[in-house]
């Protein structure tokens with residue numbers, strides 16, 4: 252039984268006395284039955300929005316309507332918000348935009364259940380006594396750990412909202428459930444409906460998938476059902492692209508999926524892992540070689556992320572690390588060279604680079620991540636020794652350089668700053684004004 256605050260149960264009992272049963276529904280009921288952490292509780296009953304407002308008011312529960320057409324009322328109980336929706340049916344026109352043509356309220360949870368996506372998401376638990384209503388066979392599917400649409404014909408559900416295909420994959424990965432074969436088949440047949448879904452909604456689901464459990468499985472399943480062209484079309488070109496067997500066990504696409512799974516659980520890093528080699532097909536097409544794939548990759552990734560409406564700061568971060576991900580791939584650089592490059596990259600980008608390199612190596616199918624270990628140690632030493640990680644952190648300014656050397660503002664000031672930064676990367680103890688003022692004379 253769900254753990255719910257007494258104030259919510261009291262409210263439900265008062266409704267019950269008037270013959271209205273209040274239910275918790277959806278993810279909370281599902282997760283509680285699975286013994287998973289419950290994060291938010293959605294409520295449903297036959298009360299129309301205005302009726303719910305009245306009852307809430309009579310019981311001293313703050314409430315407001317947030318979505319008139321869908322009948323959503325926000326109730327605040329003990330400082331927590333609960334969304335209450337009136338039982339309803341929805342009907343959709345052609346296409347997968349998820350904008351119901353018509354919404355009709357209903358008195359029955361048995362009707363409401365069939366507008367929901369998956370049977371395990373359509374379980375209703377009475378708030379007063381914990382009784383469970385299961386109109387679509389969700390309990391059996393929960394027991395067998397299967398995701399299945401609420402309706403017998405899965406196409407009916409998947410057709411109405413293309414996003415449900417992404418939700419299917421997300422829940423399968425998050426819950427570690429299998430996908431009912433008919434549901435999977437219908438997802439494949441209807442993947443093109445994702446074209447009608449707003450890019451923002453696609454991005455939201457993608458983010459959840461990327462930051463969730465079993466990312467490799469999720470990405471492979473997205474690929475299987477044919478959803479990738481509607482999320483990250485440029486990735487599809489990486490499929491079947493073979494690579495040198497001494498460095499890679501997998502084709503480029505599989506390698507990218509593995510790399511993504513091996514990055515820390517943060518959207519920017521997951522995306523950088525997933526996209527770091529996306530420039531390989533383009534590099535090969537243009538040059539017949541892969542050398543510049545980091546340059547092409549950063550630009551292609553920028554286009555992809557813009558299309559998904561990611562914020563600029565995230566795009567810069569992801570593309571920035573893709574651009575440098577080839578640095579010393581063969582682990583040949585000396586500590587001094589590594590220090591200089593790290594100082595140029597800056598601390599944050601260097602941390603991203605190390606995370607991506609580690610994931611890249613693991614995602615190749617070979618366990619040689621001592622490179623990342625070495626880098627981590629170099630970076631830690633640099634931090635401990637207070638190496639400046641940007642020109643702003645130097646003990647002299649551009650003005651100091653102009654005055655000391657008697658030169659005007661211009662490119663040379665920049666060149667000298669850069670030289671001093673690289674010098675201090677190896678000799679951090681020399682990041683002192685009087686020392687750098689002398690040293691800059693040798694930078695001419």
Ligand code: ATP
Pocket residue numbers: 276277278279293349366367368369372373412414415
């Ligand atoms: P979680 O919050 O853990 O991601 P959830 O099941 O609570 O999972 P929500 O997106 O919070 O998912 O939606 C709550 C419920 O509303 C779902 O369980 C499902 O019954 C229904 N639902 C939400 N979005 C859709 C959709 N696009 N199509 C059909 N039903 C949906």
Ligand code: MG
Pocket residue numbers: 277278279291
């Ligand atoms: Mg939820």
